[in-house]
Amino acid sequence: MQLFDVIVVGGGHAGCEAAAAAARTGARVALVSFRADAIGAMSCNPAIGGLGKGHLVREVDALDGLIGRAADHAAIHYRMLNMSKGAAVQGPRIQADRKRYKAAIQQMLAEQDGLTVIEAEASALRFAEDDSRTVTGLVLGSGETLGAGAVVLATGTFLNAKMFCGESITPGGRIGEEAAQTLGDQLRALELPISRLKTGTPPRLDGRTIDWAALEIQPTDDADWTMSPLSTGRVAPQLFCAITRTNQRTHDIIRASLDRSPLYTGAIGARGPRYCPSLEDKVVRFGDRDGHQIFLEPEGLDDPLVYPNGVSTSLPREIQVDLLRSMKGLEKVEIVQPGYAVEYDHIDPRALESSLAVRGVNGLFCAGQINGTTGYEEAAAQGLVAGLNAARHVGGQGAVIFDRADSYLGVMIDDLVLQGITEPYRMLTARAEYRLRLRADNSATRLTGIGIAAGCVGAARRDWFATREAQRTRAIGSLQQVVSAQRMAESGAKVSADGSKRSLYEWLRFPDVGRADIDRVSDAFADVAADLADEIAEDAHYAPYLARQESEIRELRANDSVRLGEAINYRGIAGLSNEMKERLEAARPETLGAASRVRGITPAALSAILIEARRAASI
Structure with missing residues (x-):
């Protein structure tokens, strides 16, 4: 039997980040995937980032993720x-060459010390002989056993999965790949709270059959930003995307075919993502609209495939052809692979701790779509947290818990474990009440130090961060220089020459004062990286607003310091409604602050919970 510290099941975005994060801490890690050549594959949209999602990418990167x-x-x-x-609400987003992305992930995993890739079916969890709730490894489809102190399940959409395209229903979580039936059955046998969710993917088009000249073109940004500050810049040639729209004819085709859509025939009963609905749902729910935008996104530099973002559908193939050819520029389009829907098992995330450990099953962690989320970015972020905490569990260290006041990571996990989900969870900037603090551009400032302390940040990023922090200290020190309004105005700044004097940092709070104005009167940013200089200027701009949030955050953290023991019987607390009791029992909040964030919990209920917590602690 091969022995490891951590075993990760699944080679998608969650699994790759989990395996790499655990290995970066020094753990011996096995990444088990049914197909090694599919590790790192982008199974749906060839894009990374976006609103809220781009923040998660930057945060995972700040923790040295992939x-x-x-x-x-x-x-x-x-x-x-x-x-x-x-x-605070800007979202970095890229279109990726699928082959280059997968190759980059596989290369980074191959170069990671302590990480072994095993191509095999994950058949079942292995448990201790004397404790059926303590995980000790994994049984492979071949019968071989792997031993480990922790297992991370990052199974994506594969647990008991079924694929739907018109009347066709086949087992599997992705075209060409089988469903994880045996493992799915075992999790149900553990009496974990399991439900079904649905997702979908559009057809893939032959770009050579699209009339690009008839379409609105969307070029790449001409700025030079990148997703990671450790990247050497934009290394691949840049392509354009294009936009078309559905129309009345498209909608008529869809309405006439609803009796052949598994979403409307009853074949699929699970909920899909509200913020990424199928084209059928769009037409039915928004029937008054004259059209919906469709973004045509190239899948690679040497690949003719095009992803029609906005055409997620499970209608039969011939109907997909008809509805696509009703749109401008797609009159002669050919489908290479039809769109389809997937229905799969997921665990109610309220069964998880904030570390992403499964309550009541020692050594088991879950990450990604198994937790009821949707999207590469949400999966990657959970994978990093689960892998890091799985390694710390094996090493006897405390879990790293991310604060919702300091990260979108914390917002997402807090939402999941306290509120649960009724549809696939998607990260949105609106979910973060402290989003002025949580900009995409300051992710390293917020999180890299935490990653270094947790031991999951490599030497290259540690060195980069040390240099950056030294630059920050020098710049902020220089920005304490006091400059008169007269001098600022004479230098070209749009301020009133009223005789006042302020530090340069305070001048940056003015809406019409920017880095260029500071550069004309000071060399504060002379030896500072451009992105860091921009970040410091934004910090100054938001400073008055952030100061007002600090009291709220202090209260949040004070309540989060009050621990609620697992033994609390919420059903026995007088004064709580039955609805409150049910939600608290399902969420099992770890702190009083977490209890306050459970939907529907009132201040009076919190007082009753606090009294019960103190009583239980004194016994």
Whole structure:
């Protein structure tokens, strides 16, 4: 029997990040995937990032994860979303060459010390002979056993999965790959809270059959930003995307075919993602609209495939051809692979601790779509947290818990473990109440130090971060220089020459004062990386607003310091409604602060919970 510290099941975005994060801490890690050549594959959209999602990519990168650097290696189109809005809600997003992305991930995993890739079916969890709730490894489809102190399940959409395309229903979680039936059955036998969810993917088009000249073109950004500051820049040639729209004829075709859609025949009963609905759902739910935008996104530099973002569908292939050919520029388009839907098992994330450990099953962690989320970015972020904490579990160290006031990672996990889900969870900037603090551009400042302390950051990033922090100290020190309004105005800044004096940092709070104005009166940013200088300027701009949030955050952290023991019987607390009791029992919040964030919990209920917690602690 081969022995490891941590075994990760699944080679998708969650599994790759989990395996790499655990290995970076020094753990011996096995990454088990049914197909080694599919590790790191982008199974749906050839894009990374976006609104909220781009923040997660930057945060995973700040903790030395893989996704940001792989995205830059593969990026064939860069676009910063929400550029007309404030930095806090801007979303970096790239289109990736699928082959380059997968190759980058596999290369980084191959270079990671302590990580072994095993191509095999993960058949079942292995448990201790004297304790059926303590995981001790994994049984492979061949019968071989792997031993480990922790297992991370990152099974994506494969647990008891079925694929739907029109009337056709086949087992599997992705075209050409089988479902994880045996493992799925075992998890149900453990009496874990398991439900079904649905996702979908569009057809893949032959780009050579698209009339690009008839379409609106969307070029790549002309800025020079990257997903990871450790990337050497934009290394791949840049391509354009294009936009078309559905129309009344498209909608008529879909309405006439709903009796052949598994979403409407009852074949699929699970909920899909609200923020990424199928084209059928769009037409039915928004019937008054005259059209919906469709983004035509290239899948690679040497690949003619095009991804029609917005055409997620499980209608029969011949109907997919008809509805696509009703759109401008697609009149002669050919489908290479039809779209389809997938229905799969997931665990109610309220069964998880904030470390992403499964409550009541010692040594078992879960990450990604098995936890009810959707998207590469959400999966990668959970994978990093689960892999890091699995390694710390084996090493006898405390879990690393991410705070929702300091990271989108913390927001997502807090939402999942406290609120649960009724549909696949997607990260949105609106979910973060402290989003002014959580900009994509300051992810390293917020999180890299935490990663270094946790032992999951490599030498290259540690050196980069040390240099960056030294630059920050020098720059902020120089920005304490006091300059008169007269001098600022004379230098060209749009301020009133009213005789006032302020530090340069305070001048940066003015909406019309920027880095260029500071550079004309000071060399504060002379030896500072451009992105760091921009970050410091944004910090100054938001400073008055952030100061007002500090009292809220202090209260949040004070409540989070009050631990709630597992033994608390919420059903026995007088004054709680039955609905409150059910939600608290399902979520089992770890702290009073977490209890306050469970939906529907009132201040009076919190007082009752606090009294019960103190009583239980005194017994």
